[in-house]
Amino acid sequence: MTSAPIVLAFDTASARCAVAVTRGDDVLAWRVEEMAKGQAERLLVICSEVLDEAGITLADIDVIGVGIGPGNFTGIRISVSAARGLALGLNIPAVGVTAFDALGYGQTAPFACAVDARRDHIYFQITAEDGSTSDAAIIRLEDCPPHEGPLIGAGGRQATLPIAVAIAHLAGARRNDTPQRPAPFYLRPADAAPAKDAPPKILT
Structure with a gap:
């Protein structure tokens, strides 16, 4: 019998950091922090705090789920970069989920x-x-x-569920679909040049 996957999911495509940890259908912990800027500095901190609340370590994670937009250009770039880095460091799949799929989950x-x-x-x-x-x-x-x-x-x-929780459920369900690396889903060009601050550094 295969155990239910543990998923760490996050989204910074709008003016917030949203993070969730799930095990199968169970939501272990989740949080949303509204913020107009500063997601690059806060994302991995919030991920660490939510993992602690769930009693889960990075080594326990089976799948990374990430919101790929559409939304804010820089915010999407931050979360997708973090998801790719974590997935590479942990040698696990990262699954991109559009905002439309997350909103429609359970509808x-x-x-x-x-x-x-x-x-x-x-x-x-x-x-x-x-x-x-x-x-x-x-x-x-x-x-x-x-x-x-x-x-x-x-x-x-x-929506039926908080955005990060919906992303986590969808990423868990799609983890075996041999996903390619998640990529931003933009519907229009960036309003300005990408921010000078680098995406969050991944510590492994």
Whole structure:
């Protein structure tokens, strides 16, 4: 009998650091810290604190789950870099999960997902009743197209689970899908040059 995987998942695609640790369907610990900047300095600190709360060490982790966007350019870059580094150092898979998949986790299709893109815009995707999805797009909030089912996320109802918890569950389920290294999922170019601060250093 194979034991349930232990997953460390995190997301910094918006103005927050969200971290969770799960074992199979069980949520061992999770935390969200709202912050407009400073994710690079706080992410691994919060990961360490959440692992301690869960009674888990890095050596126990089987999978890294990471939010790949869409969202803030620098925030996505920080979390994806951290996930790649941790996965390499621990020799475990890292699984990227889009914000749309995390928002839609546990929802019954049909529905639509929206992520705040700032400046009165949203990142938008529709999931049809058969589970198929539309192409992700960035649109004005007022131009949100008609769709069946509820809107989840920005301008709509809350997701079923906290973002990092949903990412952890999805990463655990997808860990054997021979995932490639997680890569940022951008729907528009960065508003400015990447921040000068380096991604967090991975200590192993």
